[in-house]
Amino acid sequence: MSGEAPGGIERRQYDVVVIGAGGSGLRAAIAAHEAGANVAVVCKSLLGKAHTVMAEGGAAAAMGNLYPEDNWQVHFRDTMRGGKMLNNWRMAQLHAQEAPERVMELEDWGALFDRTADGLISQRDFGGHRYARLAHIGDRTGLEMIRTLQQRLVALGIDVFMECTVTDLLLSRSEAGDNAIAGAFAYWRESGRFIVFDAPSVVLATGGFGKAWKVTSNSWEYTGDGHALALRAGATLINMEFVQFHPTGMVWPPSVKGLLVTESVRGDGGILKNSEGKRFMFDHIPEYFRKETAESIEEADRWYDDKKNNRRPPELLPRDEVARAINAEIKAGRGSPHGGVFLDIASRRTPEFIRKRLPSMYHQFKELADVDITAEPMEIGPTCHYAMGGIEVDPETELSVVPGLYAVGECSGGMHGSNRLGGNSLSDLIVFGRRAGDAAASYAAGLASRPQISDDDVAAAQASALAPFEVEGAENPYTIQQDLQQAMNDLVGIIREGAELERALEEVDRLKERAARMSVEGNRQYNPGWHLAIDLRNMLLVGECVAKAALAREESRGGHTRNDHPGPNPEWGSKNLVLRLNAEGTGVDMTEQAIPAMPDELKKFFEE
Incomplete structure (x- = not known):
C-alpha cells in the first residue's frame, strides 16, 4: 500500500520494515515473510554491497564434519571465553545450538560450500575456536551468503528500497509514555525526496560504526545509523567500549x-x-x-x-x-x-x-x-573492524526496550561480550536474523490496531533532515568527519588511557558545536555533502558512547585495553555499562547493570 503524507511525501505501509540488507537483514526479512508478514527491506547502499561480503573466512558452526568431538557446548565455551565472559550467555548458547541448522539451510537454498573428501561441508580453523568449525567457500564466504539470501529474497518477491537512508524512527506516542514503533522516515539518496514507512515492527540491521575512525576496514555506510536511531527512539546500548581492531588490515599503499x-x-x-x-x-x-x-x-x-x-x-x-x-x-x-x-x-x-x-x-x-x-x-x-557493542535486546526475540523495535547483527549488543571470535559473525547473522524476523512478524500480527504516525513527527523529521540547508555557517561536514576520525583514532584506539579518553569526550563536544553550524550547498539531488551531514549526527553520538564507556571501564578486557589499567578487574567482570539518550536529547547517560547469572548446567563447561 502506498500514498502521500502531508507535503507530498511518499508513503508506504508494511507489517515489518527491515533497515539494512546484510546477512542479518536479509535473513530477518525472509523469516518475517515466511511468517505471513508484508515486508520491506530498506538499504542505504545497493543490494549486494553489504559488509557481510567482507566476512571472508567462514561461518562458525559446530557441525563436526572434520572433528566429530566438536559440539555446541564446546562452541559455546569458546565464544564465552573469547568474550571474556561478558557475553549474554543465553545468546551465546542459542547461537552455538542453532548455527549448524542455519548453515545447512543456506546449503538447501543453494550456497556452494567447499567440501571434504567425504562430500561434507568443509570447515577451517580460526582464532579462538578449539576445533576447525568454519564452513567456508574459499575466502569468499560472506559473498556466497549474500548471494544465496538475495536470491531467495528476490524469489519471494519481497520489496527492496535501495539507496534509501532512514533518518528517524517514528513512534506512536501515548500519555502513559509507553511509546511504540509506528514506522520510519527516510529519503531517496538520488533525488533527495522523502518517504515514510508505516510499520508496527522495525528490524534494525544496519551494521557498525567504523567510519568514525581514520583507519578502518569499514566502508562509507558504517556510520552507526542503527545505534543512533535506536538511542533517539528510547532504546539502550550496551558494551559500547568494546571495539574490535582486526589484527590484519592492509597498510600499504x-x-x-x-x-x-x-x-x-x-x-x-x-x-x-x-x-x-x-x-x-x-x-x-x-x-x-x-x-x-x-x-x-x-x-x-x-x-x-x-x-x-x-x-x-x-x-x-x-x-x-x-x-x-x-x-x-x-x-x-x-x-x-x-x-x-x-x-x-x-x-x-x-x-x-x-x-x-x-x-x-x-x-x-x-x-x-x-x-x-x-x-x-x-x-x-x-584496523578498526567490528563493534561488539550495540542495541540491548532480548536474547530470544532480539526485541529492544522499545515495543516493535528489533535489532540484529553488528548493531545489536550482548552476543559477543568484550571480543568476537572470527567466524561467529556470519552464523550470528543467520541465527538471530531468523529469530528477529519471526518475532517482528508475530508482534505485528498480534496487534489489535496499527500504531499511528503523527503528522507533527513527520514534519519534525523533515525539518531535521533539511536543517543543514538552512544554516548560514562556515563548517564543512567533511572537515568535521576528518577531525572526528583523527580524534577517535588517536584517543579511542586500540590502546587507551584515561586522560586521552577525557580529551576525546571534550573533542566530541566541540565537534557537536561545530556540527550545529554545519552547512551544505546545492540542492538535494546527488548531494554527498548533505548525506554526510546527516551521517555525522549519528557518528558523533556513537563516538560519545564509545569514549564515555571506555573511560568508565577501568580495566583491560577483550577489545578494550587501558594502558593505565592493564589487567582485567574481577569487579568489572560481572557488569555491563548501559547507555541511553539523556533527557535533553543532546548526549548520553550511563548506568551499570549486572550480567545475567549463568545456569549451573552451563557453568560446568568452564570448570577446567
Whole structure:
C-alpha cells in the first residue's frame, strides 16, 4: 500500500520494515515473510554491497564434519571465553545450538560450500575456536551468503528500497509514555525526496560504526545509523567500549590502508614476523591460553599436520590478543617499513594452494599493492573492524526496550561480550536474523490496531533532515568527519588511557558545536555533502558512547585495553555499562547493570 503524507511525501505501509540488507537483514526479512508478514527491506547502499561480503573466512558452526568431538557446548565455551565472559550467555548458547541448522539451510537454498573428501561441508580453523568449525567457500564466504539470501529474497518477491537512508524512527506516542514503533522516515539518496514507512515492527540491521575512525576496514555506510536511531527512539546500548581492531588490515599503499586481510591466511598456515624476521607471537601468549597454545615453532608447525594431538599456533589466538601483540611489536620499533608487521604464507604453502584457498587475497594484494602473496609477505596492521557493542535486546526475540523495535547483527549488543571470535559473525547473522524476523512478524500480527504516525513527527523529521540547508555557517561536514576520525583514532584506539579518553569526550563536544553550524550547498539531488551531514549526527553520538564507556571501564578486557589499567578487574567482570539518550536529547547517560547469572548446567563447561 502506498500514498502521500502531508507535503507530498511518499508513503508506504508494511507489517515489518527491515533497515539494512546484510546477512542479518536479509535473513530477518525472509523469516518475517515466511511468517505471513508484508515486508520491506530498506538499504542505504545497493543490494549486494553489504559488509557481510567482507566476512571472508567462514561461518562458525559446530557441525563436526572434520572433528566429530566438536559440539555446541564446546562452541559455546569458546565464544564465552573469547568474550571474556561478558557475553549474554543465553545468546551465546542459542547461537552455538542453532548455527549448524542455519548453515545447512543456506546449503538447501543453494550456497556452494567447499567440501571434504567425504562430500561434507568443509570447515577451517580460526582464532579462538578449539576445533576447525568454519564452513567456508574459499575466502569468499560472506559473498556466497549474500548471494544465496538475495536470491531467495528476490524469489519471494519481497520489496527492496535501495539507496534509501532512514533518518528517524517514528513512534506512536501515548500519555502513559509507553511509546511504540509506528514506522520510519527516510529519503531517496538520488533525488533527495522523502518517504515514510508505516510499520508496527522495525528490524534494525544496519551494521557498525567504523567510519568514525581514520583507519578502518569499514566502508562509507558504517556510520552507526542503527545505534543512533535506536538511542533517539528510547532504546539502550550496551558494551559500547568494546571495539574490535582486526589484527590484519592492509597498510600499504595508503589508498587501501585498513582494508581487511582475512584471518583465513593464518588459519591456513600464515605466520606473523617482525622486521627482524622473528616469529614474534610466541612472546605474547597470555597465561590463560598457554595450556592449548603451542610454545615453540616445532610444536606449532606439527599442529598443521596432526591437529588433534598438538596445541594451536599462537597466530590463532583470539583477535584481541593478536592485535595487541602486533601493536606491541610496532611500538617497540620492530615494525615493517610502512608501520605494520609481516604476514607470511608464501614460505609455508605452495602457490597453487594459496591461489585455490585464498583467491580473493591473492587478487587483492596483486591488484592493489602489486604484491604477489605466493612469493612475498604482506604488510599488515590492526584496523578498526567490528563493534561488539550495540542495541540491548532480548536474547530470544532480539526485541529492544522499545515495543516493535528489533535489532540484529553488528548493531545489536550482548552476543559477543568484550571480543568476537572470527567466524561467529556470519552464523550470528543467520541465527538471530531468523529469530528477529519471526518475532517482528508475530508482534505485528498480534496487534489489535496499527500504531499511528503523527503528522507533527513527520514534519519534525523533515525539518531535521533539511536543517543543514538552512544554516548560514562556515563548517564543512567533511572537515568535521576528518577531525572526528583523527580524534577517535588517536584517543579511542586500540590502546587507551584515561586522560586521552577525557580529551576525546571534550573533542566530541566541540565537534557537536561545530556540527550545529554545519552547512551544505546545492540542492538535494546527488548531494554527498548533505548525506554526510546527516551521517555525522549519528557518528558523533556513537563516538560519545564509545569514549564515555571506555573511560568508565577501568580495566583491560577483550577489545578494550587501558594502558593505565592493564589487567582485567574481577569487579568489572560481572557488569555491563548501559547507555541511553539523556533527557535533553543532546548526549548520553550511563548506568551499570549486572550480567545475567549463568545456569549451573552451563557453568560446568568452564570448570577446567
